[in-house]
Structure formats: C-alpha cells, structure tokens
Amino acid sequence: MSALLERPAMDITSLFDVVGDILKTVRQEGDASLRQYEERFDHAILSNLSVTEEEMVAAEHSVDEDLKVALQQAHSNIATFHEAQRFQPIKVTTCQGVTCRQKSVAIEKVGLYIPGGSAPLFSTVLMLATPARIAGCSQIVLCTPPRPDGSIHPAILYAARLCGVTHIFKVGGAQAIAAMTFGTESIPKVDKIFGPGNQYVMAAKQMATLYDVAIDMPAGPSEVAVIADHTADPSFVAADLLSQAEHGPDSQVILISDSEDLILAVNEEISRQIQNLPRRSIAEKALSHSVAILAHHLEEAVAISNQYAPEHLILSVADYPVWSERITCAGSVFEGRWSCESAGDYASGTNHTLPTKGYARSFGGLCLDSFMRKMTFQELSEEGILTIGKTVMAMAGQEGLEAHRNAMQVRYDKIKQIKE
C-alpha cells in the first residue's frame, strides 16, 4: 500500500545555486537587478516596479461585473470564516500569585506572492490578503510577475484592492521572494512570505528562511483524494478528480472506494468528461500516475487516506458525518456529494492554501493564525514568589545556572525581609 501512495520525489536543493545567486544579486543591487530579471524572465521592460493608482482605477473599470460580484461573494465568505477564527486572549492563574496570559498580535509586514503563468490567480489573492487584513497586518505587500507589456491582469488588481493589499509590485519568481526578504529601494522587507509558485519560488522561499524571514509552509504538487461508496454519483466523482488533474502533470489524484462498480463507473465518466477539457493533455498526464484503490470497507478507506494525508479529501459517502469524524490527517475535507473541491478552492470560506506532499501530518492550511503571533505574559505577585520561588531556585541550581537562581533569590530574600 505504501508504494501505491508514494509521491514523486521532488528535490529543490538542485536549484539552490541558481536561486542563491538571485538572492545575492537582489540583496546587493536592489531595484536595478529586479528590472533586469523582469526583462530576462518575464520579457517586460519596467520603468516603475509599483502599480500606479491609474492602473488600479483602470482595472476596476475593466473587470466584468459578473466576476466582480463573484469576487465579492467569495471574499465575504472567506472573511466570515477567517473572522470567526479570532483568538480570544487567555488568562490563567497557574498557582497562587502567578498569572499567565496569552494573546495574539498581527505580524506587522507580510509579503504575498501570486504566480503568473497561464491563468490570473485572483482566487489566491483573496485567500492570502483577506486573512492578512483581518489579522491587522499593517503592511500587506503583493508581488506578481507582469505580462510582457508590463501590466498586471486587472482581476488581480481588483481582488487586491477588495482585500486591502497596501503595496503591489510587478516582480515575479525568485527575485520577488528575494526583494521581500531583503527589501529594495521600492519594495519593503517583510516579516513573513506567503503564497504558491514554481520550484524556483519554492527554493527561494526555503532559502529565505535563512535570512530572518518566515514562510507559510513548504509546498509540492496539488492533490485530492476522494473516498466514495456505492451511493456516490460517478459523474461528480469524475469531475472532482479531473478538477485536480488539470492543475498540472504532477498533480496527485486518488480514488478510494469499497465499491468496484463505482470505480468502474467513475473511470468511464472520466473518459467521457476529459474529451471536452481544454487542459486535457495536462489532465491525462496527471491521471497516468494516479490510482484507484478498492478497499475492503470504508474503515480501510479512511485508514488509507489518513496514511496518505491528502491536501484535499472529498467524502462522497452516505454516512459522511460519521466518517468525517474519523479523518485525522488532511488539509481540508469536503463533506458529502454536494461539496466539490472547487467550492473550497474559490468561495466556501475555507482557505485554499493547504499542506501538500504529506505535510498535512505536521501543518494545517493557512488560517488567521498564520498572519499572527502569540505572545505570552506572566505576572508574579509577592505571594507568587513565595509559591514558586523554591521550585525555581531548586531547578536553576541543579541545572547549574546560578544567576538564574539568584534572580529569584534576591526577590525571595526581599519579601522575607519585608514580612519580618
């Protein structure tokens, strides 16, 4: 079973040399190097790296009304769900005279990377910028590669304004990550970098963590697992598998079912639906290394899925509320036949930035917390010193840290002195 579920190995370390050079160059040469890289990689000649107010206004006019309404509804749902994730401060008296608190504070400066390529990923703008704004990040910097004419797709700009992005720059690839890591004349240095990208962007993010910048999470190709029983609609399941397969030739698509009939029917539906897809050749490549697994029963199907730790998991089974409780490892779970992955990719309200490549074992998807930090506080009263003073002194003494012990001792002695 493990072999069946093995993901293709991906080694970004081979890119560290070329990406390391880009990081070094941008660090030393700033904006000038960004302009050169943009000319070389994106074939765009830029006089100004930042998007102007005129471009923003023009974008607002050129996005069609249907898409605006859609972006607004998606934004509203994403905002509602992430707003509900607000952390309530905690205050606990751990023992007499000792009070501990925990509260959550926004990360001040965040950098969002939105890839270019064939499609304008305005949905990712919503997914990154909406929680950043709710968290209260004061600088929300967005970098995205320009088109050869030096412009940014208007829907990206419209989404960015809708969500409260504060700075938008026309820079892509590893050079964008470098710019947000070190800062340049135009682009502010940020505290944490978010967003998807190709392997160069991934490698750059990984390397950036060596230079006092945090990143959201490591990433690999996108994945879906579908657990389906005999009640599932084969046309729905086929459509869900294809929606993942069209992402890229390296996408992972897994069907797990206790019904052989269902698996056969889904395969038939896939053959039918794939005919009409514009991204058919990509989907075919992804499907060529995908698997359908016939499980003895749903219990086994769930165990297989938990072991695989899929980024997305669709539960197309009759008793989905029961089985959903048994899911211990997945990025996001889609419950029941009506819950397609694309609902969550765009508009249900959950975040679509999720752990791939088995990282669901150790990471959750992006959420409000990802844009905040938790700080702790403690206050000891005089009584608190008497309650835990001896414990602190005993432990510090035995760890051989005399000055640690003494910081408590001077206080302990003072209180004893006052009390006498």
Next chain:
Amino acid sequence: MSALLERPAMDITSLFDVVGDILKTVRQEGDASLRQYEERFDHAILSNLSVTEEEMVAAEHSVDEDLKVALQQAHSNIATFHEAQRFQPIKVTTCQGVTCRQKSVAIEKVGLYIPGGSAPLFSTVLMLATPARIAGCSQIVLCTPPRPDGSIHPAILYAARLCGVTHIFKVGGAQAIAAMTFGTESIPKVDKIFGPGNQYVMAAKQMATLYDVAIDMPAGPSEVAVIADHTADPSFVAADLLSQAEHGPDSQVILISDSEDLILAVNEEISRQIQNLPRRSIAEKALSHSVAILAHHLEEAVAISNQYAPEHLILSVADYPVWSERITCAGSVFEGRWSCESAGDYASGTNHTLPTKGYARSFGGLCLDSFMRKMTFQELSEEGILTIGKTVMAMAGQEGLEAHRNAMQVRYDKIKQIKE
C-alpha cells in the same frame, strides 16, 4: 539606534556540508552510524540506543526529593497554562447552505531534542513534552546525548517520565536530528522536531525541513531586554541581566531606562553580583557586547523594545499594566518587579521555548498549537450549490480552469434538474 540593537550575524550555512554528510550517512546506515557518531562526538560506547526500564527506575530513585517536588510543581503549572490553550472547534455558516468548520488535531509523532553539555536541561523536557502530551501526540520521541559512561542524567529521565515521553534515545547532535528525520532501526521517523541545540543541531533542523519534516522554529542566542524606570530595584534588574548573560558568551542583554540614576545603580549592582557567579567569565563576555540605553521617556523605551523584538522582556516599571498593553513584539513578557525571567524559564507556566534573533516579529513561542494542526471542513447542501455555484463557476472559468468549473456545473445541473 538600529546599529545599537544589531545582533551578531550568525551563518549556519557554512555548516551545511558537514551536517549534510551526517544526514546522508544516518539515512543510509541507520543505527550503526549513530553508534559511531556517539563514540566520536560524545565518547560513549553504546550497545543499546534506547533507555531501558531499569535505567528509568534507577533514575526515579536517584533524583533527590526537593528536585522531584520542584519538577512536579513546574510541570503542574506548565500543564495548567497549556491545557487552557485548547482550541475550541469553530463552525460557521458562511452563507446559505454552506457550513465551514475548523478543528485542531494532534501531530501524531513528535521528536524532542534535549541538548547535553554542562547542565542537564530537564526544564526543557518539561517545556516540550508537557504540551505534546496535552495535545495528544501518540508518539513522543526524545533524543539526548549520553554522558561518556553511556548514561543519561537521571533528572532528564525523571522529567521525561513525568511528562509522558514515550521513547527515549541516547543520541545527540546533528545525528539525532537525522535519526528523527529519516527513522532508523531503533528510532522512529517523526513529523515535527522541537528543541534547542548548538549550531550543528540548528543547521540539521534547517536541512531536515527539506525532507518532509517540520521544525518548531529557527533559533539564535538567548536574549533579554529590561525596561526599567526609577522605581525599579537595581539589584533585581542586575540579577535579571546576569541571568541572561550567564547563558553563553553570545547572549544578548539590553537595559532600556528613562532614568540615568537607575542605569548607574544597575551597573554597580552588576559589578557586585558578578563576583560570586560560577559562570562569571561567560557572563562577562556576554556583557561586553551588551548595551544600556537611556531613553527620553518610557514611550520611547517601549518603541525601542518593539523594534528590537526581544525573546524575553521584563517590565520593571511602576505602571506596568499600562505599558504591557503597548508591547507588540516580544516572545514572553514579565510584568512588574517580582516577575523575573527565571520564573518563566522554569515554573510560571509559560513556555520557555521562545523566538530569538528578532523572530518574535513572525513567530510566537511554543504553545499547545505547536503540537497540533488545524484542519478545515466544509459542507454544501443543495441550497449551498445554488448560493455559491455561480460564483465558483465564474471564478474558475476566468482562471481558465474548466474542470474546476465543471465540478460545480455537474452538481448545479443536477439540482436544477431535480427542482424542475
């Protein structure tokens, strides 16, 4: 001001070659290589890498009663505070027919690294294992270097059992990180690695993130900032600064005050107290690159501290509840004259694994969340399809992802068909 607050540069990339070799060797050769490294680096010849039940029982008998009582109280306070951090599941109807949920699930397998060296860091065992147990991690693996006679300090073993560690191994350094990253015949592969260590351990943790393992956070030398006004007790402040200075020659110690008299008095106290410290030469080295900053007023003092983003911040000022609210960037805050850092290092209940090196700008300290992952769930009813179906289809269509659009379309059509 920025120059005053500059931290010494630390570049662990120079260690990547030697650490990369260790990772590769442990991955290929497993336990046998661990035994060789232990002989070479820790001068211990081990027949068995795991700690036996006899060793655990012997440890229990040899730890003195005062220390046991202290460890129990510290453990109880840490457990109380981290238990209070339990995440309550969230369930939100984002729009008609669309329900989103978020819940928190324990990371299954965690690895805790406890450094060796001059002092047995049993306090760090409490800080890592207590929240791991409360989170519900099913495998809690602890690696720590053996002493030359092949034994582990009994207080480490006692603390490990107290907190519910499930596996203890006698392995240290980069080889321990490698073992937990890849797994060996004896040592299980884990999902996330926690704990402090020297630069080799840090470099190994950083490299481990390339192999599907998560780590707690990057780390640098320990730090304290003290903001003190004229009401502060100079002997307390001096003791606090020294408790940080004794950690290591690279420790960062900063005093910020609006009172020149207080700064002078603290300096005098430091000269007095340092005489009696066993780790005096270490503390002197740390103090040689430390600074006291005379601020115009407390407002400025707080701004300086927020800019520096200290790991620990002690507020020894009269109005500390007011100023504490203004702190936006620090790992853990110690409020008022009685709250020494060593209280939090050992026993107040907060976690002592905190962001150093300015990482408080993007990371919080360890907390219950660090041992868990958040998963999201969404359920669409038929009504939900009608509510957000058009939005999803519009966005997917404009992003050029036809199969994404179709996964919604097949459901939308089915419902329209049912309704007719």
